[in-house]
Amino acid sequence: MDTNSSRNNCAVIISSFDGFADIWEPFFTLFFRYWPDCPFPVYLITNQKKYRNVRVRSLAIGEDRDWARNTRAALASVPEDYFVWLLDDCFFMKPVDSGHIMRLLEFLKTRHAATIRLFPAPPPDESFPNDLNIGRISKDADNRISLGGGLWNKDSMLALIRDGENPWQTEINGTIRSREFDQEFFCVNAPVFHYPEGGAIIRGKWNHEAIPLLRKEGIRIDFNNRSVDTKRATRSRIDHLRKTAVAQVLKKVPLIGWILRYLYRRSIK
Numbered sequence: 651m652d653t654n655s656s657r658n659n660c661a662v663i664i665s666s667f668d669g670f671a672d673i674w675e676p677f678f679t680l681f682f683r684y685w686p687d688c689p690f691p692v693y694l695i696t697n698q699k700k701y702r703n704v705r706v707r708s709l710a711i712g713e714d715r716d717w718a719r720n721t722r723a724a725l726a727s728v729p730e731d732y733f734v735w736l737l738d739d740c741f742f743m744k745p746v747d748s749g750h751i752m753r754l755l756e757f758l759k760t761r762h763a764a765t766i767r768l769f770p771a772p773p774p775d776e777s778f779p780n781d782l783n784i785g786r787i788s789k790d791a792d793n794r795i796s797l798g799g800g801l802w803n804k805d806s807m808l809a810l811i812r813d814g815e816n817p818w819q820t821e822i823n824g825t826i827r828s829r830e831f832d833q834e835f836f837c838v839n840a841p842v843f844h845y846p847e848g849g850a851i852i853r854g855k856w857n858h859e860a861i862p863l864l865r866k867e868g869i870r871i872d873f874n875n876r877s878v879d880t881k882r883a884t885r886s887r888i889d890h891l892r893k894t895a896v897a898q899v900l901k902k903v904p905l906i907g908w909i910l911r912y913l914y915r916r917s918i919k
Contacts, residue, residue: 660755661691661730665721665797665817666738667714668697672875673851677738678703680867685746690734695724718811718820725804732758734768735800735807736843739851743863744844750782751842754801757782758836764806764828767837768799771847774837787835794835795824799843806833855879 666674674694682688682705693707700708711723732755754766757780766784767774772793774785787794795810797817809831810824828835850860856871856878864871 659730660732660734661693661728662688662734662736663709663724663728664692664694664736664738665717666695667720668699669714670738670851671696671699671701672872673738674701676850676864676869676871677741678706679869680742683867684742684744685748687748688746689748689752691730693724693728694738695720716814717817718813718815721811722808722813725808728804731804733802733804735797735802737798737849739849739857740799740843740845741850741860741864741869742843742845743867746843751801753782754784754838754842757784758801758803761834761836762803764803764810764831764833764835766801767796767835768801768842769796769845769847770838770841771796771798772837773839778836783839784836785839787837789829791825793821793825794828795821797821798849799845803833806831851876852879 664677678701681692691707692705693709694701696708696710697712697714698710700710709724709727711720711727714720734751754768757763758766767787772791774787775791776786776788778784778786797820810827811820812823812827815823846857846860846863848857848859850857850864855876856873858878861871861878
């Protein structure tokens with residue numbers, strides 16, 4: 651494997667914007683704590699602001715438009731043909747194996763594949779003989795496109811995105827568009843990156859499940875900038891309670907069962 655060639659043609663790109671500047675510090679604290687030997691240049695997509703760290707290059711793309719246009723502008727300014735794509739709330743919780751990333755990158759390039767999803771959510775739906783513990787994502791698979799952690803061929807992502815779309819629309823519509831691609835799509839069977847599933851931010855608020863993890867890591871959180879998604883926390887607690895053995899017994903009592911169902915329905919609205 652030509653390691654130098656791989657390094658010179660791959661980058662890490664963090665998708666973000668100025669409105670999330672308050673989470674850059676915790677993100678990069680954990681990024682470099684758990685991937686200290688990252689062999690690629692690291693880019694952060696911003697609007698006007700810059701993250702002050704010599705290891706990070708801010709891609710200040712200017713006025714915030716839609717996600718697809720922002721991404722297209724950022725990719726146009728990156729010389730590398732391949733990249734590791736991460737969202738700004740994918741806070742690492744375990745060490746990253748650089749050697750494994752390099753082997754996956756070589757596989758991507760050799761197969762001329764579009765992408766390798768690095769977090770199996772959802773997992774691959776086709777087996778594929780290899781020694782990298784990855785599977786293939788079939789053309790008919792739902793959620794074939796995922797914008798969580800992944801290795802990408804830059805031309806493939808550019809061909810999938812459409813101006814005016816947000817990330818969720820791109821995942822849905824891009825999945826449909828990807829069925830016209832001749833390139834293969836792959837996914838790991840076990841996470842290469844370990845971060846809270848769903849991310850640390852939910853609808854602009856802190857995911858309550860990420861808070862204890864961040865505190866365990868010694869990360870200080872400024873709740874003045876964004877609050878915790880308490881509704882999601884309440885829903886999670888109610889969901890946990892309704893699955894307990896005691897709740898299963900109580901649900902058989904007509905009035906109590908009705909109350910439990912009512913509370914759960916209210917929590918998911």
